[in-house]
Amino acid sequence: MGLFNKLFNRKVNQPEDQYTVTITTEWVKVEHPKWGVETLIWTDLQKVFYINTDEGPWLPDLWLTLVGNNSSCRIPLGAKGFEEVYDIVSKYPEFDFENANKAISCTANAEFLLWTNQLxxxxxxxxxxxxxxxxxxxxxxxxxxxxxxxxxxxxxxxxxxxxxxxxxxxxxxxxxxxxxxxxxxxxxxxxxxxxxxxxxxxxxxxxxxxxxxxxxxxxxxxxxxxxxxxxxxxxxxxxxxxxxxxxxx
Structure with missing residues (x-):
């Protein structure tokens, strides 16, 4: 029974588990042991996207993407910190929740614009x-x-x-x-x-x-x-x- 539990109750690591997200008042940083570090300065933020790929389940297939003039970062759905960042940007004026819902149900390669700096x-x-x-x-x-x-x-x-x-x-x-x-x-x-x-x-x-x-x-x-x-x-x-x-x- 002990062997059965080890084989079938073992936690399966997901690809997004390898991403570490750090959030401060100045920036959000995404780290991966193989792909390195991406940092977005909040004051530089210009656009927010959902980017879908057809690479799942072997690789993350939905990315929250923050793009600035001089910095950017991508956070895969399921990574620890994803929800916190989404909660911040989804409160921006004119955030497009309709596109966010479309992205969740999309299985093809596609981009969905969620917010742009209209200042x-x-x-x-x-x-x-x-x-x-x-x-x-x-x-x-x-x-x-x-x-x-x-x-x-x-x-x-x-x-x-x-x-x-x-x-x-x-x-x-x-x-x-x-x-x-x-x-x-x-x-x-x-x-x-x-x-x-x-x-x-x-x-x-x-x-x-x-x-x-x-x-x-x-x-x-x-x-x-x-x-x-x-x-x-x-x-x-x-x-x-x-x-x-x-x-x-």
């Missing part, structure tokens, strides 16, 4: 003549339930790649920390680097200007950025908050 085609919420300056406090397009949240411009600078970046603090959020939900009136993101293009597409109304200074989060980000380990958000403020929040849920 460049979004109209700015503020006049183009409005100058973004340090110390400004703005209302912005928020998540549901966070309508009282405000963002503060801590610093505006131009990086060596000629990207104009605003460093902002966001107060009045309803963030999650594990299973503990903080009081929204106290929760904040102390530092978030975002391109001016993405920022202006999120702003609604300039409410106040105060004296400010950058915090420790900025200096840590700058050191990581110079080492190529951190980036700049290029999606809406709402989407950046949502990704940051879900990474800690």
């Amino acid at each position: 460049q085609s979004r109209p700015n919420s503020i006049p183009m003549s409005t100058e973004i300056m340090e110390g400004q406090i703005w209302s912005y397009i928020t998540r549901k339930g966070e309508e009282e949240s405000r963002l503060t411009i801590l610093k505006v600078e131009q990086l060596h790649n000629n990207t104009s970046v605003a460093h902002i603090r966001i107060d009045g959020l309803n963030l999650h920390q594990g299973q503990v939900q903080t009081n929204y009136s106290l929760a904040s993101i102390e530092h978030l680097p975002i391109s001016l293009t993405a920022l202006t597409g999120s702003l609604v109304k300039l409410e106040l200007t105060v004296e400010v200074s950058v915090n420790e989060g900025y200096f840590y980000w700058k050191s990581q950025f110079l080492e190529g380990k951190a980036g700049v958000w290029d999606i809406s403020v709402l989407e950046a908050i949502d990704i940051t929040d879900r990474a800690y849920t």
